[in-house]
Amino acid sequence: MDDGVILKLLLFANVVSLVLLSKGIYDLVKNNELSKRILTYILLFIYFIGFVYIENMLLEKGLKDYVDISMLISVTFFTQLAFIFILITNKIAKTVSNNDEIEVITNKVKIYKTLIEDKINNGDLFNLTKIKIQNYRTLIEYSSDKTFNSILSYASLLVKKHRNDRNVSIFYDTNEIIIIGNLTNKDKINNIALEVYELLIQPIKMKGKNFILQPIIGNVIYSNDIDNADEMLKRVDIACYKAKKLGLVIDFYSENYAQSINDEVDILSKLVHAIPNKEFELYYQPIVNSIDKTLHGYEALIRWPQKDGSMIPPDKFISIAEKNNYIKGITQWVVSQVASDIIRLKNDNLNFQVHINISTLDLYDDDLYNQLFDMVVNKHLEPSSMILEVTESALMSDVDAAYLMLSKLSELGFYISIDDFGTGYSSLSLLRILAFNQIKIDQSFIRNMAVGNSDYAIVASTIYLAHSLGCNVVAEGVEDEHLFAELQELGCDYVQGYYISKPQDIDSIINWSLKLIEREKMSAIA
Secondary structure (H helix, E strand, C coil), X not given: CCHHHHHHHHHHHHHHHHHHXXXXXXXHHHHCCHHHHHHHHHHHHHHHHHHHHHHHHHHXXXXXXXXXXXXXXXXXXXXHHHHHHHHHHXXXXXXXXXXXXXXXXXXXXXXXXXXXXXXXXXXXXXEEEEEEECCHHHHHHHCCHHHHHHHHHHHHHXXXXXXXXXXXXXXXXXXXXXXXXXXXXXXXXXXXXXXHHHHHCCCEEECCEEECCCEEEEEEECCCCCCCHHHHHHHHHHHHHHHHHCCCCEEECCHHHHHHHHHHHHHHHHHHHHCCCCCCEEEEEEEEECCCCCEEEEEEEEEEEXXXXXXXXXXXXXXXXHHCCCXXXXXXXXXXXXXXXXXXXXXXXXCCEEEEEECCHHHHCCHHHHHHHHHHHHCCCCHHHEEEEXXXXXXXXXXXXXXXHHHHHHHHCCEEEEEEECCCCCHHHHHXXXXXXXEEECHHHHHXXXXXXXXXXXXXXXXXXXXHCCCEEEECCCCCHHHHHHHHHHCCCEXXXXXXXXXXXXXXXXXXXHHHXXXXXXXXXX
């Protein structure tokens, strides 16, 4: 074979080998650290300079400078060998990194569930920690799914390096990081979780941008009552949910809280059918004049009896109804039922106002207003027969919207009462801005009047302030004669509580009221 053929074969092999290496070279240029990128650019420069010279020499001199051409071909081959070396070391580094730190795998869930199952079956003592990134949707919108996945991968790597324990397994998936450890001491787990939290809230720089994570961390320690991985994962999810609901960043699973969640799910499933099946009932608690105990009105209180004779109290189901958008339907039912019961009361000459509790959500759309407007215009409801009670905290969630709605209701002729007064944070500003007719002092202040000087002072000053603004005052939670006498002395207008009467259904409250009025008449005659 002559020298020309050999040179051409060498040149062809040179080009083919570069093509085969092109994907790896592209990855080096695109993804690696600065030092490898610079080295790659230098080698590419050397290669192409050498290749251009080979072509020129072949064209100009033919095979005369065979030795020089061979040397240049050797140079280009050496640059390719350098590329191969860099690619191999880079691949090894990636493999070591993945095996030793975080392995990016598609079946992550299956892997860590299997690992948890193995530990349970072996009777190992271990802990499970889940880190949920609360703002992951915002981060995805700000960047992309791919970028967020890189952020989560990097965050997992930070956690792994921080733990620096070969017995700890770490996985990431979607918007969470899973840590399977070998700890059983709650304090130690909590301390490590705090360190991890502090680590993860530091800005993470990715593609020239700073990203701030908002992690919530849930923890669970394996116990003998856990039979499988699903139960372990369910418990760590409950721990995360508990932390979020309580406004914490770290928390542990607790059986009591898990039971409360189960109860919440049970109540929610029952709420779906409660209104269509007419399961709710209204009870009425009387409100009397503090001077002579004459009847002034009633507060309508919702009750939810169960088939087994038990009762689900309002403080259990109202908040669940609010969170799941059932409260509007409940309020509409209450208003409608109260309107019907007012007619029954009037038929017995019991022309007293009925207080109705209004939810926060009812203040911020027109459904309630439209219902009341229809009752006034088309069904001849007297607005003054109802007092709408709104809690101070509900008003404070959006003062402007509350002001607009209460103004409209007041113009329609309804009385407005601020319920649980004193439990909010901006009571004086509320009094200055909102139109209302009455203040109800929260029962927590009333019940502690006898033992707390500060509570007594709050009640006294609230009564004075309300009277100065032309409003009357109702004291809730009056349980005994001593409290009644103190409120009477302070000039409180009306009282409500078990000292007067417990809440009763409509038939019972009518009978109770008629007997009270009869006694009043007998006392007047005597």
